[in-house]
Amino acid sequence: MERKYFGTDGIRGRVGEGAITPDFMLRLGYAAGKVLGKMSGEKRTGRPCILIGKDTRVSGYMFEAALEAGLINAGVDVGLLGPMPTPAIAYLTRTFHARAGIVISASHNPYHDNGIKFFSAEGSKLPDQVELEIEAALALPMETSKDLGKAHRIDDAAARYIEFSKASTPWNYSLDGLKIVLDCANGATYHIAPKVFRELGAEVHAIGISPDGLNINLECGSTKPQQLQKTVIEQKADLGIAFDGDGDRVLFVDSNGELIDGDQLLFLIGLHQQEFLGGCKGIVGTLMSNYGFELALRERNIPFERAKVGDRYVLEKMSANGWMLGGESSGHIICADASTTGDGIVAALQVLRALSDFGEPLHQLKSRMKMLPQHMINVRLGHRNGVLDHADVKAAVSEAERQLADSGRVLLRPSGTEPLIRVMVEGRDSTQVEQLAKQISSVVERIGNG
Structure with a gap:
């Protein structure tokens, strides 16, 4: 059917x-x-x-x-x-x-x-x-x-979930001495997340906690973190945490106001498992996960595989591999040893636990993974039939991959809702990455609009 x-x-x-x-x-x-x-x-x-x-x-x-x-x-x-x-x-x-x-x-x-x-x-x-x-x-x-x-x-219901979230950390775990800004996106975590972090001992300054039915995700939360970045600096906080409207995504902001995305958070959780919890079996990312994430895991012998974009596909690959950790750059992180689905609060607590055990502030610990420059161009086409299989497109991709060698990657991904092909190139040199993305895009546009 x-x-x-x-x-x-x-x-x-x-x-x-x-x-x-x-x-x-x-x-x-x-x-x-x-x-x-x-x-x-x-x-x-x-x-x-x-x-x-x-x-x-x-x-x-x-x-x-x-x-x-x-x-x-x-x-x-x-x-x-x-x-x-x-x-x-x-x-x-x-x-x-x-x-x-x-x-x-x-x-x-x-x-x-x-x-x-x-x-x-x-x-x-x-x-x-x-x-x-x-x-x-x-x-x-x-x-x-x-x-x-x-x-x-x-x-x-709220009290039960608050206790569940806290129980995802060791019984004696404490956030005492940590100042955190929370952005709850005027969404479903507004009455829960501040209590979780306060009850664990953190000093919490919360924003995005006044929902009126119309302001959910409005210039706030994980999709619009600018207010959080500003507030972290104003409050001289140790870090900031942003959730989305329904609380299954999370992003962080360090004390300098710099955004930490889902790939970086997954890396920190996996690194903590590897060094403090007996090892990390592997991590599932997606086709859009930064290549620097993959390289950082490879250097530490942590297996990594990519799934199609979407938590359903990430979960399927995690289950097939018997792995407990996976997620997306957007901050949808699945810690399967604690929850059956993406959980922003639980994932945030795993990151904070890593900071505590490493004894390093977020802005310092995040430097263990180097994000690679990424350039994406959305190429709007008259048709997509056969474009990705065309010899000229394949040749342009092969040439770009030859120039990047083992220090980057190329991804061509059709949009699921629009007549677009997304051309994405990653590598160590931002100028080269942008140039290669433009070269491939021009070939895709010529074939798709020819």
């Missing part, structure tokens, strides 16, 4: 357009209830239970109510979590032995977007087959169940 609604990261769309309407959400809740309600997994007798959490965007109230009604009509009980980070829903689904967890969020996107993610009873993404069954069930006529479900609010 061909997918119509589910993408690699759930269902996404502009509120009120396409799939993301209250009517669709009602039918989605009913379909999910019918499919997931019949699945095994919950040992308790009685009706199955599905949890619903959301971020802080204003549309969440409307969609929460619609999903709740659909699920109840299908004979499923509903546990309402309120605003919670995406990884918290994954954790709480396991904790409450729920049949599934649903997240209403469009992650790092602005407030007028929204989306739906599903977690299985194990706190992982739903299998493809189950998503396809839910899509098929959307066509079912809505019939009221003879045994209607009930809804209840889970009042201690």
